[in-house]
Amino acid sequence: MNAKHDVIIIGAGIAGLVAAYECINQGKTVLILDRNTEEHLGGLAKLSFGGMALIGTPIQKRLGIKDTPEIALDDWFSFADFGPNDHFPKLWAEQYVNESLGQVYHWLGSLGLNFFPVVNWVERGLYKRGNSVPRYHVLWGTGYRLVERFVALLKNHKQTKNLKIIFEHKVTDLIKENGRIVGCITEQEKTDKTNLSFYADHVMVATGGITGSLEKVREHWYKPWGKAPKEMLNGSHPFADGIVHDAVKKHGGNLTHLDKMWNYAAGIPNPKPEFEAHGLSLIPCKSALWFDHSGRRIGPEPMVTGFDTNELCRRISGLEKPYTWQILNWRIAAKELAVSGSEHNPMIRDRKLFMFLKEILLGNHRLVRQLEKESDHFIVANNLRELTDKMNALNGDKSIDYEALKKEITQYDDVIRRGKGLWNDDQLRRIQHARAWRSDRVRTCAPKPILHPSAGPLIAIKLRLITRKSLGGIQTDLDSRVLDPLGSPIPGLYAIGEAAGFGGGGTSGFKSLEGTFLSGCILTAKAAAKSIKGNISN
Structure with missing residues (x-):
């Protein structure tokens, strides 16, 4: 003994x-x-x-x-x-x-x-x-x-x-x-x-909890939401079973x-997986547009991060397909995109204050380039036609219609062009609310059309629900x-x-x-x- x-x-x-x-x-x-x-x-x-x-x-x-x-x-x-x-x-x-x-x-x-x-x-x-x-x-x-x-x-x-x-x-x-x-x-x-x-x-x-076991997550899925998504990523660890x-x-x-459970709506497969379905949890951009599998903006109320994570997960779990898309441009990504965790935030992790402030002020281009290089779910293209083709190529189908996608983005861009006093879109209202608080203002873009030629290239991120905490x-x-x-x-x-x-x-x-x-x-x-x-x- x-x-x-x-x-x-x-x-x-x-x-x-x-x-x-x-x-x-x-x-x-x-x-x-x-x-x-x-x-x-x-x-x-x-x-x-x-x-x-x-x-x-x-x-x-x-x-x-x-x-x-x-x-x-x-x-x-x-x-x-x-x-x-x-x-x-x-x-x-x-x-x-x-x-x-x-x-x-x-x-x-x-x-x-x-x-x-x-x-x-x-x-x-x-x-x-x-x-x-x-x-x-x-x-x-x-x-x-x-x-x-x-x-x-x-x-x-x-x-x-x-x-x-x-x-x-x-x-x-x-x-x-x-x-x-x-x-x-x-x-x-x-x-x-x-x-x-x-x-x-x-x-x-x-x-720890149970969210490292996708089997357990499905077994205990919140019943009023229906069945758990067919595809989920593991943002915990298999030992949390x-x-x-x-x-x-x-x-x-x-x-x-x-x-x-406390799951997140914006997961991508970990480019360096340590176990099956290993995911990275992105902190999605407020200024990005969120689309379903067919390239139609999720609505009628737009999905915007920072207000109710649980509600984002509920809405995603009820969609026809278990994945979504965020579409944005390089300008938005450099200012707003982040990956949750210490590994992808080395300036904070290693307490490099000057470099951290530099990334805040000038944009975290390092992270955007890293994701472009490492993840096939992080797609970069020079124009919307090329972006659509790459999105369909990743899916292995033609589920995204270019004209429908262009219409959705153009409608949003047109609202922005009308001027601040005429911004009649809930996403823009929430962006304004976020920017009213000083620390969020430096991490949230002032609204500008997604397809603006000076803000490119364009980016599409294919996302799945990712587990995290019990x-x-x-x-x-x-x-x-x-x-x-x-x-x-x-x-x-x-x-x-x-x-x-x-x-x-x-x-x-x-x-x-x-x-x-x-x-x-x-x-x-x-x-x-x-x-x-x-x-x-x-």
């Missing part, structure tokens, strides 16, 4: 790393079990953009943004659309808005982690109010820096001898004795598949809201203790981060205000560590 630890943490993502740091601060012995290799320590957080929704920060105050926990909670409840039985999700939402300033913003600052001095305004809401003020803060250095810092804190900790990390071990089950979870069983995937048992006073599940969720359920834990998961209380269906804690068992739906088994409800994920991982991990502090028998 392996030596017994005070705490076993299943998963070495950011939730697991934060929990480990807090536990060894208390003098606890900690074992982290991770399914991936050491080079992937930190999980998806390492690849993330590093955005966090924070309330009442000094940065907001400096920019004249009046934000309070009361305003944020009102926004949160508007988007979440909680049901009458969502007791713990509601409590976690309240906990989040009240603690994000001290337990995330200031705490990270005390550890040498800082945010870029602007605040972005995302998820403003469409039919229901989302973020009524800007509160999306970007960590300077992205999620890569966040993970890098916590790895260093653990490695150089005076109690580092109390921490052990074992990689390439898949947890397949939990061990229960006398009604208490006392350990877990692992399988060594890349060797002889030997099963090993590990024991601890407390077990924390920090495995819900195996430990199933083990928790087997031992009495309650799983809730698995049909609530909003539901293992139900927990405010101490991150796993609950049974009657609401009673299961002794010895905790769930943190995405595995717990970022708190309570689904604290975002139906829609996230965005940026609640990394910070939700931090808050749930700290709550779990605080709960076990000085209480080995709880």
